[in-house]
Amino acid sequence: MTNACGLDFGTSNSALGVIRQGRAELAELEDGAALLPSAIFFDFELGRPVFGKAAIAGYMAGAEGRLMRALKSILSSSLIKESTQLNRRRITLEQVVVLFVGEMKRRAEEALGRPLDAVVHGRPVHFVDGDAARDRFAEDTLASIARQAGFGEISFQYEPLAAARAYEATVTAETLALICDLGGGTSDFSVVRLSPRRRAAAARKDDILASFGIRLGGTDLDRLLSLEAAMPLLGLGSLLHNKSLPLPRGLYSELADWPSINQLYTPATRRLARELHEDAQEPAKLARLRRVLEQQLGHRLALAVEQAKIDLSDSDATGIDMAFIEPGLTAPATRDGFEDAVAGERSRLAEAVRETLRRAGTPPDAIGSVFLTGGSSRVPVLRKAIASVVDPARFARGDDLLSVALGLTEEARLRYA
């Protein structure tokens, strides 16, 4: 008998579902929770990696080591094959993901009491926009990672189609649905005919009218909010004495972007920051930048920005807590300022929804329900972007973070059981 599972390896969060007594069910991966933050912390003192919430907690507690997050977003680039220094050894980022997926598998097997051999692996519709070769590369890399983690049989499913499966369990009448999965790294859409009657069928090609996606997710919102509200306190937008040139934006962009933070912890970058500090018209700000680089506080800053972004989903104003850089330092952030900073993403998202409907040959009025999933579906400006195309009265449901994993597991049951 094949023991199959569904695996949602997300940019920000991951989950894995197993089949127990013929039913799809999510495995508890950390402290009784099904959701495992896609984070890994190589704790140099412990001498081993820790995962999920514990990884973030270990890093925040100040243990010496290296935190990695958002690794899914580099699957489509050759960076995934590059190695990074961990204390005295080097490891490729691909191997880091193998450790992560292997750990998920191990924990689920322990909970289930049986080894898992087959997996239906989720994937975004497009890992990158408009580049089929890099897309292929990303899927091949994921398949190879799953194999190295110990899976013998591996197949893929689009994440929004998996979410559609999970939602189908809740519909009572046939409906043409637009599924929107707004995650940490990508936004994925499908137009699907959902029907309580056809639910049990494995092959549903005729019911899938279109799938489309773009590379836009919560980590992009974090980056833009950071550049808008936090980085100016570290010198972005201020000037050098030399010809009154502005500070180089590239350095700040890298510091604001989850996957590139670790690459800044080099002697060359520290030297550059020292030189900029010496020539800065506002040296106090550059002193903060140097502290962040020297004390490796980049992820703490990114986490504080992410928290402020989450706060802005429910309130008009908040502060980015930067007291770990300088006592009492807070960057004010407002909903309006955030929405201005992400205006370009809002348009891209609305255009992606229109493109999905065009590919499906479906006018917006024909959509009976809109199912939203993924953490970024809680961001009001992104909901507004979707509502500018499809009547928000048809929005069916909010912010389930586990529907993709559940749908992948249901798919695994149909494919392998």
Ligand SMILES: Nc1ncnc2c1ncn2[C@@H]1O[C@H](COP(=O)(O)OP(=O)(O)OP(=O)(O)O)[C@@H](O)[C@H]1O
């Ligand atoms: N209340 C909230 N308001 C705004 N953003 C939120 C909120 N809650 C979570 N998020 C964001 O949602 C994102 C994570 O969502 P999710 O877990 O669906 O992503 P993922 O599945 O890991 O990513 P992907 O599917 O793109 O690979 C993060 O960027 C997180 O900051």
Ligand SMILES: [Mg+2]
């Ligand atoms: Mg996801």
